[in-house]
Amino acid sequence: MTLTARDIQRLSGVHPDMVRVITRAREHADFIVTEGMRTVERQRQLVAAGASQTMNSRHLTGHAVDLAALVAGGVRWDWPLYTAIGAAVKRAAIEEQVAITWGGDWKMRDGPHFELEWARYP
Numbered sequence: 001m002t003l004t005a006r007d008i009q010r011l012s013g014v015h016p017d018m019v020r021v022i023t024r025a026r027e028h029a030d031f032i033v034t035e036g037m038r039t040v041e042r043q044r045q046l047v048a049a050g051a052s053q054t055m056n057s058r059h060l061t062g063h064a065v066d067l068a069a070l071v072a073g074g075v076r077w078d079w080p081l082y083t084a085i086g087a088a089v090k091r092a093a094i095e096e097q098v099a100i101t102w103g104g105d106w107k108m109r110d111g112p113h114f115e116l117e118w119a120r121y122p
Contacts, residue, residue, distance in 0.1 A: 001026050003033070013037035014062045017098045018116055021089060022065055024096055029088035031067040032075070034112065035059065053108075064115035082111030089114050 003011075003026050011019050014036040022033065038046075038059040046052035058064035067089075069081035086104045093100040099117035103110030 001030060007033040010034070011036045011065065014065060015116055015121065017096070017121070018063065018065060018100070018114070020096045021092045021098050021100060022067070022114075024092035025085070025089040028091060029085045030070045031085050032070055033065055034068045035066040036064075037062040058115040058118075063121055064113060066112040067114065068112055079111060086111065086114075 003023055007022075007026075010033040011022065014022075025031075036059070038057065040055075040060065043052065043055055043057050043060055047055060059066075067085055068075045069078070069085060070076070071081065082104055086102045089100065089102065099120045101115050101117050103113030103115075
């Protein structure tokens with residue numbers, strides 16, 4: 001499995017290390033890229049809608065991506081699917097030697113969200 005042209009477009013402006021990880025992870029799991037780099041205006045909209053909690057998002061700097069699970073060609077939000085995607089992205093990060101953080105490991109879980117580790121990618 002490879003990234004689609006739409007996925008590649010949505011990775012525009014995303015840090016090359018994250019792009020490498022997501023490209024490799026796509027070999028291990030079926031997902032689409034829903035969002036990569038965001039504008040400040042887009043982030044404001046998400047915060048206002050309650051879909052994000054911060055204006056300090058890693059999406060603003062190209063250090064984060066959101067993925068959605070694909071099942072039979074359709075997007076699904078079932079948590080077990082994101083556990084599998086999280087494992088695939090973590091595996092790809094190890095293979096690519098890139099430090100990432102998965103939102104699914106946070107106290108307020110965010111299964112679709114992956115970002116480059118702050119300490120290594122300030």
